[in-house]
Amino acid sequence: MMEVTPLDDWMARRMHASGMPPGAGPERYQLERIRETVGYARTHSRFYRARLAHLDPSSIRSLADVARLPFTYPGDLAAGFADLLCVSPREVERIVTLSTSGTTAPPKRIAFTAADQELTVDFFHHGLSTFTDRTDRVVVFMPGAAEGSVGDLLRRALAKLGADATIFGPISECGQALETLFRSRASCVVGIPCQLLALSRYARSRVPAKPVRLKSVLLSADYVAPAIISALEASWHCRVYGHYGMTEMGLGGAVECRARAGYHMREPDLLFEIVDPGTGAPVKDGEFGEVVFSTLTHRAMPLIRYRTGDLARILPGPCPCGSSSKRLDRVRGRMHEAVKLEDGQSLSMADLDDALLGDPGVSAFSAELETGAERDLLRLTVHPVREPADTARWAARVRTIEPLDRLIRRNRLDLEIVRGNVPFFTTGTAKRRIADRRKASAGRVPARGTPFTFAE
Numbered sequence: 001m002m003e004v005t006p007l008d009d010w011m012a013r014r015m016h017a018s019g020m021p022p023g024a025g026p027e028r029y030q031l032e033r034i035r036e037t038v039g040y041a042r043t044h045s046r047f048y049r050a051r052l053a054h055l056d057p058s059s060i061r062s063l064a065d066v067a068r069l070p071f072t073y074p075g076d077l078a079a080g081f082a083d084l085l086c087v088s089p090r091e092v093e094r095i096v097t098l099s100t101s102g103t104t105a106p107p108k109r110i111a112f113t114a115a116d117q118e119l120t121v122d123f124f125h126h127g128l129s130t131f132t133d134r135t136d137r138v139v140v141f142m143p144g145a146a147e148g149s150v151g152d153l154l155r156r157a158l159a160k161l162g163a164d165a166t167i168f169g170p171i172s173e174c175g176q177a178l179e180t181l182f183r184s185r186a187s188c189v190v191g192i193p194c195q196l197l198a199l200s201r202y203a204r205s206r207v208p209a210k211p212v213r214l215k216s217v218l219l220s221a222d223y224v225a226p227a228i229i230s231a232l233e234a235s236w237h238c239r240v241y242g243h244y245g246m247t248e249m250g251l252g253g254a255v256e257c258r259a260r261a262g263y264h265m266r267e268p269d270l271l272f273e274i275v276d277p278g279t280g281a282p283v284k285d286g287e288f289g290e291v292v293f294s295t296l297t298h299r300a301m302p303l304i305r306y307r308t309g310d311l312a313r314i315l316p317g318p319c320p321c322g323s324s325s326k327r328l329d330r331v332r333g334r335m336h337e338a339v340k341l342e343d344g345q346s347l348s349m350a351d352l353d354d355a356l357l358g359d360p361g362v363s364a365f366s367a368e369l370e371t372g373a374e375r376d377l378l379r380l381t382v383h384p385v386r387e388p389a390d391t392a393r394w395a396a397r398v399r400t401i402e403p404l405d406r407l408i409r410r411n412r413l414d415l416e417i418v419r420g421n422v423p424f425f426t427t428g429t430a431k432r433r434i435a436d437r438r439k440a441s442a443g444r445v446p447a448r449g450t451p452f453t454f455a456e
């Protein structure tokens with residue numbers, strides 16, 4: 001028998017604690033919380049007071065009515081920090097400043113109270129119990145130096161589980177990270193997908209006599225290519241689980257169960273929707289669109305219908321683990337991260353990950369798009385696991401991306417593969433993206449065309 005996600009029990013306890021009558025479903029709990037949030041935000045923030053002036057919270061009669069509320073955009077967080085804040089500054093425990101990558105837009109700022117952070121610890125505690133218990137020694141390769149950072153909240157959650165935790169921080173050098181794995185006799189690891197891939201390939205090539213054996217690995221903070229999951233499971237003999245979250249959610253959002261067939265959502269604290277990125281209209285379960293969420297319990301800076309820019313879908317039907325709660329599919333990528341190629345097709349880092357990371361000789365890579373003399377140039381800097389570097393093989397892999405290959409064959413795009421000379425280079429904690437350094441030229445980039453293609 002498959003173990004049902006521990007988040008079901010957790011939701012039931014949270015519903016009970018909030019005074020829900022026995023037999024009431026999660027929808028009723030979420031409906032009451034969203035009404036409360038709308039009322040609270042309208043009373044305490046200038047932003048929502050203006051935005052929701054004419055809305056009576058009791059007119060929200062079902063979760064479908066939530067689609068009538070206006071969206072909140074990332075730009076609102078940059079422009080209106082003070083207007084969005086619902087508590088006095090002395091009640092704020094942590095403020096996170098996020099630069100909007102690739103643009104000169106002002107940074108987003110998000111605030112949390114101590115209670116808001118405690119809710120995330122509670123979610124991490126129950127989410128981690130899917131695959132972690134008091135017998136485990138966990139190494140966290142995520143930032144943890146600052147109080148309230150993801151590593152710090154994970155440390156507090158692991159303490160509640162009684163597990164031993166080492167907060168290492170992001171991996172910048174594989175040797176030291178591997179040494180920590182051995183020294184702590186780790187059984188579980190939490191980290192960023194491409195960094196753990198680089199670490200596993202480093203370990204196999206440098207210390208083959210001392211294989212790493214782990215029980216479980218949790219990946220977070222970026223697109224997870226299937227190639228990364230299979231490579232980690234094969235080399236570390238572990239099960240790989242995925243977590244989806246962003247700072248705006250309070251860092252925690254959804255996590256896979258033992259069935260690993262979609263992400264169970266953090267339903268007590270967040271209401272998720274999927275909308276058409278163009279029209280903003282809700283899409284049916286099973287259809288891809290943009291992830292939108294509302295916070296249900298946050299006090300410092302509640303967000304109503306926040307547009308994440310992430311692409312995913314709700315998986316229809318019950319989970320094989322036995323839970324009937326809805327699940328979010330693996331996030332396919334970020335809408336604004338994809339670059340437009342000359343014929344209007346889009347290319348994302350996720351496409352390149354899928355094509356390239358299955359090669360056991362690749363440790364990591366970065367990508368940039370430039371204006372060449374004749375045509376655009378896509379340059380990939382690939383860091384090999386060991387010499388010799390087989391750039392021809394890598395080029396062949398990249399050309400399995402069909403629209404890219406078509407442009408190359410028609411002489412409308414050049415592909416250059418450069419061998420990286422920083423061995424086992426990894427890319428920090430920022431989400432990876434294709435650096436678009438093309439000169440702006442209205443004639444080159446088509447203004448219209450299908451915004452995004454969804455590959456399954």
Ligand SMILES: [Zn+2]
Nearest residue numbers: 005257319321
């Ligand atoms: Zn499940």
